[in-house]
Each structure stands twice: as C-alpha cells, then as structure tokens.
Amino acid sequence: KTISFPKDFLWGASTSAYQVEGAWNEDGKGLSVIDVGKTPEGVTDFKVASDHYHRYKEDVALFAEMGLKAYRFSISWTRIFPEGAGRLNEKGIEFYDKLINELKAHNIEPIVTIYHFDLPYELQKKGGWANRETIEAYENYARTLFKYFGDRVKYWLTINEQNMVVMYGAVLGMIEAKSDNPKKELYQQNHHMFLAQAKAIKLCHEMCPGAKIGPAPNIAYVYPASSKPEDVLAAQNFSSIRNWLYLDLPVFGRYNSVAWSYMERENCVPDIEEGDMNIIKEAKPDFIAFNYYSTATVAWDDGTSSSNSTGDQQIVIGEPGFYKGVANPHLEKTQFGWEIDPLGFRITLRELHDRYNLPLLVTENGLGAYDKLEEGDVVNDDYRIEYLRKHIEQAKIAISEGVNLIGYCPWSAIDLVSTHQGISKRYGFIYVNRDEFDLKDLRRIKKKSFYWYKNVIAINGEE
Numbered sequence: 078k079t080i081s082f083p084k085d086f087l088w089g090a091s092t093s094a095y096q097v098e099g100a101w102n103e104d105g106k107g108l109s110v111i112d113v114g115k116t117p118e119g120v121t122d123f124k125v126a127s128d129h130y131h132r133y134k135e136d137v138a139l140f141a142e143m144g145l146k147a148y149r150f151s152i153s154w155t156r157i158f159p160e161g162a163g164r165l166n167e168k169g170i171e172f173y174d175k176l177i178n179e180l181k182a183h184n185i186e187p188i189v190t191i192y193h194f195d196l197p198y199e200l201q202k203k204g205g206w207a208n209r210e211t212i213e214a215y216e217n218y219a220r221t222l223f224k225y226f227g228d229r230v231k232y233w234l235t236i237n238e239q240n241m242v243v244m245y246g247a248v249l250g251m252i253e254a255k256s257d258n259p260k261k262e263l264y265q266q267n268h269h270m271f272l273a274q275a276k277a278i279k280l281c282h283e284m285c286p287g288a289k290i291g292p293a294p295n296i297a298y299v300y301p302a303s304s305k306p307e308d309v310l311a312a313q314n315f316s317s318i319r320n321w322l323y324l325d326l327p328v329f330g331r332y333n334s335v336a337w338s339y340m341e342r343e344n345c346v347p348d349i350e351e352g353d354m355n356i357i358k359e360a361k362p363d364f365i366a367f368n369y370y371s372t373a374t375v376a377w378d379d380g381t382s383s384s385n386s387t388g389d390q391q392i393v394i395g396e397p398g399f400y401k402g403v404a405n406p407h408l409e410k411t412q413f414g415w416e417i418d419p420l421g422f423r424i425t426l427r428e429l430h431d432r433y434n435l436p437l438l439v440t441e442n443g444l445g446a447y448d449k450l451e452e453g454d455v456v457n458d459d460y461r462i463e464y465l466r467k468h469i470e471q472a473k474i475a476i477s478e479g480v481n482l483i484g485y486c487p488w489s490a491i492d493l494v495s496t497h498q499g500i501s502k503r504y505g506f507i508y509v510n511r512d513e514f515d516l517k518d519l520r521r522i523k524k525k526s527f528y529w530y531k532n533v534i535a536i537n538g539e540e
C-alpha cells in the first residue's frame with residue numbers, strides 16, 4: 078500500500094492576531110487582556126509584534142510563494158468590538174475583509190480562529206468568562222464574523238487552547254479568578270467557554286451551511302513514568318482533565334468521569350444551569366483541530382510532596398494526590414526545554430481518531446529557537462526542518478494507518494512574539510528583523526525552512 082497525503086491536504090501555517098499584528102491601538106481597536114497584561118522582564122510587549130497589520134500584503138505574497146494551501150490566523154475580538162460587545166468597529170471588519178480577500182486571491186484557504194487568548198478587557202473587568210454575559214458577547218461576536226466573512230471562510234475554530242487558558246491562563250494573564258474559591262471559578266469559566274463554543278457551532282451551521290467548525294485544544298498525549306499501576310492511573314488522571322475533558326464535551330456532550338470526580342474532590346464543580354448540557358450536546362463539531370508540541374509524562378503523587386516537577390512544555394504540572402509531571406529521559410529537548418516527540422505525535426493522532434472518529438486538523442506544531450541571522454540574510458534553521466520533517470513523517474504513517482488527517486498548519490507562518498518568551502523565541506518560516514526592544518527595519522527574510530517547506534508542499538509531502 079502506498080502511503081501518501083490526500084490530494085487536497087491543507088498544507089498550511091499558523092499565527093494569532095495579538096502575536097503577529099501589532100497596531101495594538103490603531104483604527105479603533107479596543108484593549109484586550111493581552112494589552113493590559115504585564116510582560117515578563119527582558120521580553121517585549123505585543124504592541125508592534127511583527128507589524129503584520131501594516132504588512133499583511135507582503136506577508137500573504139510570501140505565504141503564496143511558499144505554496145501555502147491554508148493559513149490559520151485569529152481575529153482580534155477588540156478590533157471588531159472594541160468593548161467586547163455593543164459597538165461594532167467598521168475598520169476592524171475592513172482589515173479582515175482585506176486579509177481574507179488577499180488570501181483568496183492567492184488561493185490560500187483561510188482557517189479562522191474566533192478567539193485566541195485576547196479577551197476584551199472591558200469584558201474582563203465585568204468578570205470575564207466567570208460572567209455568563211460573556212457567553213452572549215462571544216456568541217454575538219461569532220455571529221458578526223459569520224455574517225461578514227461566512228461567504229469566504231470554510232474553516233472556523235471556536236477557541237484556541239481552552240485547556241491551556243483554564244490550566245495556565247491565570248499565570249499568563251489571559252484569565253482572572255478573583256473569588257475565594259479560585260479553582261471553582263476557573264471551572265465555572267471553563268463551563269461558560271463550552272457553552273459559548275456550542276453556541277458558535279450551532280450558529281455557524283445555521284448561517285454558513287458550507288462551512289465547518291471545530292474546537293482547537295492543545296493535546297499532549299500523557300505517558301506514565303513507569304509501568305507501575307499507580308503511575309498509569311496518574312497518567313489517566315492527567316490526560317482526562319488536560320486533554321479529553323476538552324473534546325468529550327463538544328463531541329459527546331458530557332464531562333468524563335475522571336474529570337468530574339476530580340472536580341468533586343477539588344470542590345470545583347461548576348454551577349450548571351438547566352438546559353446547559355443540552356446546548357452543548359446538540360452542537361456537534363465537524364472536525365477536531367488541535368495543537369501539538371510534545372507529550373507529557375507523569376508519575377503518581379502520594380500527596381506528601383509539593384508538585385514542582387516539569388515535563389509538559391516546561392510548565393510546572395502536578396496536583397498533589399493525583400499526578401505529578403516528570404521529565405521524560407527518552408526525549409531530547411529544544412533550546413527552550415520543550416521535549417521533542419514525533420512518535421508521540423503519531424500516538425496522539427491515532428488516539429484522537431479512534432476516540433472521536435472525526436476529521437483531524439493540526440493547527441499548531443513547531444519548534445521555538447534562538448534563530449541567527451547570518452551575513453547575506455541567511456537563517457540556517459536546520460533544527461526546525463529536522464523537527465518538522467520528523468513530525469510530518471509520523472503524520473504520514475498515521476494516515477496510512479487510517480487516521481483521517483485533513484491538514485497540517487505548523488506554528489508559525491512567520492516570526493511572531495511568543496506567548497511569554499518574547500520575539501527571541503522564534504518559530505517562523507520567515508524571519509522578522511527585530512529584537513526584543515530594537516524594532517530595526519522589521520524586514521522579512523526567508524529562512525532555510527521556508528524553501529524546505531515549499532518543496533514539501535510542492536511534492537505533497539512525499540520525500
């Protein structure tokens with residue numbers, strides 16, 4: 078049997094609005110939680126980013142030159158509704174209108190994330206996702222996007238990495254919990270996001286019959302640190318609350334039992350109003366989009382140690398008496414300490430396929446590194462090529478095993494500002510000439526990986 082990618086495979090690349098656009102206060106854009114958030118010391122803010130807002134034409138031309146079939150980007154909520162709800166900003170509609178038309182003119186399929194971390198600050202002030210009114214604001218925002226762009230956008234993503242927002246958003250300033258039971262508030266916010274997502278799915282199906290819509294969590298397959306049953310139990314625990322919870326709701330319309338008992342134990346079961354679960358149950362996604370960077374490895378935690386081990390994307394993970402993250406000794410790491418696991422990518426693809434039986438779309442995968450701009454405008458990012466090549470290889474095998482993978486959009490199309498580690502942590506196929514605090518000329522330079530990926534697309538992934 079010959080192994081190959083489907084003919085219409087969506088070879089793409091990804092970005093998100095606040096990380097790439099800049100123009101943080103231009104043309105009527107309102108403030109988001111990102112704009113008012115504190116940036117870590119030594120790291121740039123998101124005010125200028127890669128200046129894509131002003132250079133989108135040049136960027137799209139480069140994406141087309143690379144041969145991209147799809148471009149996954151997010152819409153900035155506060156460009157459309159500066160206060161999150163109420164007043165519509167025509168200039169915001171105009172920008173995305175132009176961007177989408179530019180992509181279409183170059184035969185690039187737009188894949189649009191409705192909400193990628195940048196909640197409007199005005200909504201945050203009123204409680205953010207803890208406030209049920211935010212569900213309505215999101216629904217209305219989604220309705221507006223479907224109305225203006227639904228004729229041209231076929232692929233929609235509801236919420237980027239809802240699971241990361243809940244688990245780490247409080248640390249990264251994307252979400253706030255103010256009550257005396259912060260964990261319960263987090264899971265309340267989570268529940269409201271599930272409802273908002275369900276409403277967007279339903280609306281999309283009603284308003285844009287030809288379009289498809291799905292969730293986009295970050296999925297890291299969880300390994301047990303050993304074959305000790307307690308470690309396997311810990312892996313199941315973590316996987317259920319980190320991964321499956323976020324797909325079981327939209328796909329099956331239920332909280333899985335492990336997540337539910339976890340919430341009971343932690344006294345953080347959200348208030349669920351009558352009818353909520355029906356709204357969620359009745360809105361079925363058309364595909365599952367997910368971001369994959371690495372796997373996670375966990376061991377049992379007997380509750381006596383404080384949880385402080387790393388394993389998952391260098392973020393401290395662990396819940397006393399439930400699981401604790403450990404480093405995986407079998408995996409190499411990136412310069413930023415993230416474990417590299419291409420085989421884990423295939424394992425994740427198989428698991429998602431067998432568990433949910435829906436088309437899969439990879440919306441992020443990639444390697445953050447300190448790239449070096451060399452004499453003659455050259456960036457030799459062989460490490461990035463190596464990372465992507467190995468992941469594409471595993472994706473190809475997964476397809477041959479029956480996994481229904483429809484597209485692959487590595488992070489990132491072009492250099493942009495990392496969520497919390499600045500512009501020095503680069504992911505792009507295209508180098509943006511700026512440093513943390515020196516904007517230089519922001520010119521675009523094709524990296525070695527640009528030419529490599531161009532060829533991958535041209536030969537449809539066959540090597």
Ligand code: BGP
Pocket residue numbers: 093096237238241295368441445488494495496497498502
């Ligand atoms: C994902 C986010 C992206 C992006 C990426 C890389 O979690 O969806 O927005 O930033 O991770 O992460 P980082 O920028 O922390 O290296």
